[in-house]
Amino acid sequence: MNLPKDYQSKMQEMLGEEYLQYLDSFHYSYGQTLRVNQLKMEPADFIRRFLLSGQVSWCNTGFYYEGEQKLSAHPYYYAGVYYLQEPSAMAPAAFLPVEPGDRVLDLCAAPGGKSTALAAKLQGEGILISNDISASRCKPLLKNMEMAGVSNAVITCESPEKLADRFFGYFDKVLVDAPCSGEGMFRREPSMVKSWSLEEVNRYAELQREILSHAAQMVKPGGYLLYSTCTFAKEEDEQTVEYFLEQNADFSLQELPICDGIEEGRPEWTVSGREDVKNCRRFLPYKVRGEGHFAALFKKREETDCLDKVFEKADRKQIVKEQTISKEKIPDAMEDFMRDIPEWKQWKKRLFFIKERAFLLPEHCPDLRGLRIVRSGLYLGDCLKKRFEPSQALAMALHLSGYKKSISFPAEDIRVEKYLRGETVDMDDSELSGWTLFCVDEFPLGWGKCNRGRLKNKYNPGWRKL
Numbered sequence: 519m520n521l522p523k524d525y526q527s528k529m530q531e532m533l534g535e536e537y538l539q540y541l542d543s544f545h546y547s548y549g550q551t552l553r554v555n556q557l558k559m560e561p562a563d564f565i566r567r568f569l570l571s572g573q574v575s576w577c578n579t580g581f582y583y584e585g586e587q588k589l590s591a592h593p594y595y596y597a598g599v600y601y602l603q604e605p606s607a608m609a610p611a612a613f614l615p616v617e618p619g620d621r622v623l624d625l626c627a628a629p630g631g632k633s634t635a636l637a638a639k640l641q642g643e644g645i646l647i648s649n650d651i652s653a654s655r656c657k658p659l660l661k662n663m664e665m666a667g668v669s670n671a672v673i674t675c676e677s678p679e680k681l682a683d684r685f686f687g688y689f690d691k692v693l694v695d696a697p698c699s700g701e702g703m704f705r706r707e708p709s710m711v712k713s714w715s716l717e718e719v720n721r722y723a724e725l726q727r728e729i730l731s732h733a734a735q736m737v738k739p740g741g742y743l744l745y746s747t748c749t750f751a752k753e754e755d756e757q758t759v760e761y762f763l764e765q766n767a768d769f770s771l772q773e774l775p776i777c778d779g780i781e782e783g784r785p786e787w788t789v790s791g792r793e794d795v796k797n798c799r800r801f802l803p804y805k806v807r808g809e810g811h812f813a814a815l816f817k818k819r820e821e822t823d824c825l826d827k828v829f830e831k832a833d834r835k836q837i838v839k840e841q842t843i844s845k846e847k848i849p850d851a852m853e854d855f856m857r858d859i860p861e862w863k864q865w866k867k868r869l870f871f872i873k874e875r876a877f878l879l880p881e882h883c884p885d886l887r888g889l890r891i892v893r894s895g896l897y898l899g900d901c902l903k904k905r906f907e908p909s910q911a912l913a914m915a916l917h918l919s920g921y922k923k924s925i926s927f928p929a930e931d932i933r934v935e936k937y938l939r940g941e942t943v944d945m946d947d948s949e950l951s952g953w954t955l956f957c958v959d960e961f962p963l964g965w966g967k968c969n970r971g972r973l974k975n976k977y978n979p980g981w982r983k984l
């Protein structure tokens with residue numbers, strides 16, 4: 519590994535005698551790792567089906583995999599049963615105390631590693647706004663959220679500034695998994711080394727401070743803000759935290775869990791030497807089974823004592839209205855299809871149409887007009903002339919029992935592989951007809967249309983296994 523000279527000197531100065539251990543860590547790995555998606559399966563059930571070498575100690579749904587299979591090729595991966603994630607990257611979502619029913623914002627969300635974890639913690643209750651400023655990165659974000667079966671998220675492609683204007687004091691929990699110089703990923707993605715420079719570190723530190731200042735405005739009194747990076751740079755870690763606390767007296771640092779090699783933040787790496795940064799957590803790859811990461815949890819004071827701010831907040835809070843739902847008549851073909859979904863009656867109260875496309879909004883969805891929206895809630899399908907085409911996203915958000923006509927095959931059945939490749943599949947039951955939910959071990963993979971013992975494949979062509 520060719521590390522830049524400036525980087526080497528900086529790390530040597532920061533790590534002292536431990537620098538050699540850090541260099542050594544480039545020679546070992548811990549294999550494939552995954553996080554079980556609790557929207558689909560409980561970790562206890564997963565453990566019984568896969569050969570695992572241990573649990574990620576800071577994330578109760580994270581595991582080290584010991585078996586031979588390529589996890590990205592297994593049908594459960596396509597069913598969204600797990601998400602492949604580096605262990606240290608599991609910490610931010612695990613550390614943010616999200617409860618079902620919360621309003622949650624993931625401000626720098628793409629490609630969705632943390633958003634899918636936050637959605638699982640919400641268990642379908644409340645709302646998750648997953649945002650990323652990059653339109654191209656919002657595409658994999660959307661796919662990952664759909665694959666995970668998330669039904670209560672809105673995906674936006676906005677600047678933090680614009681969101682802060684709209685959502686002042688709105689969120690219970692906010693995650694800022696910030697763009698950073700990525701030093702903690704050099705082992706896994708050596709290509710990242712090329713773009714590293716001291717100037718870049720400083721540029722990122724500035725950007726992080728700006729993003730955090732907007733994020734802070736969106737946290738409600740008593741709410742939480744989690745800041746994380748995948749870099750070791752003190753300018754982007756302790757010093758960004760220090761700067762934030764100096765600028766935002768209504769926030770304080772909360773102590774994060776410490777276990778299995780995780781380290782405290784370092785007061786000596788701040789400018790002022792402030793002790794409370796010990797509450798932050800550092801993940802060093804020669805001390806934990808994971809990559810380099812940093813996390814800090816802030817809590818906003820319940821009531822701010824600055825009267826100006828109280829008035830300003832009261833004024834601006836009224837702006838967050840609820841999205842009005844569509845009033846148009848539901849087409850008969852859609853009614854006919856949706857009747858086979860037990861929740862349909864409740865869903866009707868939250869329908870939203872954009873031309874022929876039908877969406878299910880999260881409960882109490884805020885007004886989204888004027889924002890760049892990638893996805894508003896769960897995309898249900900298309901109301902075409904006299905027919906309804908259900909979406910891939912709908913299939914992924916259902917359970918086997920969530921649709922009357924479902925068919926399930928074991929993971930080893932060759933028909934599962936055929937289905938994922940987009941082929942027509944022979945059925946055992948020639949009586950089945952029409953739209954059918956195709957599942958692997960009871961986990962939906964997508965739709966098909968049955969006719970005389972054959973299933974015409976309706977799997978999203980862009981998701982096919984190659």
Ligand SMILES: C[S@@+](CC[C@H](N)C(=O)[O-])C[C@H]1O[C@@H](n2cnc3c(N)ncnc32)[C@H](O)[C@@H]1O
Pocket residue numbers: 625626627628629630631632633649650651652655676677678695696697698729
């Ligand atoms: C570390 S990555 C996020 C990874 C993501 N949280 C995950 O777990 O999959 C940082 C993201 O911040 C986005 N970003 C960069 N500048 C931003 C800004 N000003 N506002 C919002 N997002 C930004 C980048 O496009 C990038 O996707």
